[in-house]
Amino acid sequence: DQQVKQNSPSLSVQEGRISILNCDYTNSMFDYFLWYKKYPAEGPTFLISISSIKDKNEDGRFTVFLNKSAKHLSLHIVPSQPGDSAVYFCAARIGGSQGNLIFGKGTKLSVKP
């Protein structure tokens, strides 16, 4: 059973507009959430994280929102740039665990010029 779900396998956005990537989770024990970006043939690159005690974290063009009651988080990228085209993975960590992450299957974002 998937504990972290990214229901959209792909998303296409025009350059300059907002990209919204969504992630749902089922385990209420998750205490820390992260977004990673992955280019082909490279390892995932850390983008932004949020603790379960917060509902928003912002870093430049990237903002992550957490809605604990809905068990939902989203990543907003604004404005989107062609270089943002990549696969985005949502990941979560169980509180009190060793720290290993549970990943979604990813969403492929294409930003068109």
Add this chain to the structure above:
Amino acid sequence: GAGVSQSPSNKVTEKGKDVELRCDPISGHTALYWYRQSLGQGLEFLIYFQGNSAPDKSGLPSDRFSAERTGGSVSTLTIQRTQQEDSAVYLCASSKDRDQPQHFGDGTRLSIL
């Protein structure tokens, strides 16, 4: 370099052979993780090392998989008697501790013929 280094970047081997994958974490990072990504899937946790503590092997899919971390730094993941379902990208990550983001290497793409 300053990042996580993995070798080899690609490995093709015949079914039934043993393979050894290597990971050099970022200097000073005490936590080291192995994950694998099969085609079309998210990253799947395999094993976790933290300092000199006993590793968390809860993600290893079978007893054909083992890993060690010598001197608290370099780690090797060994797969014995490889099977075709072992074909995947094997990714290593390290972090300063469990509460810091994990930084990934570029992975080893393993293909079992």
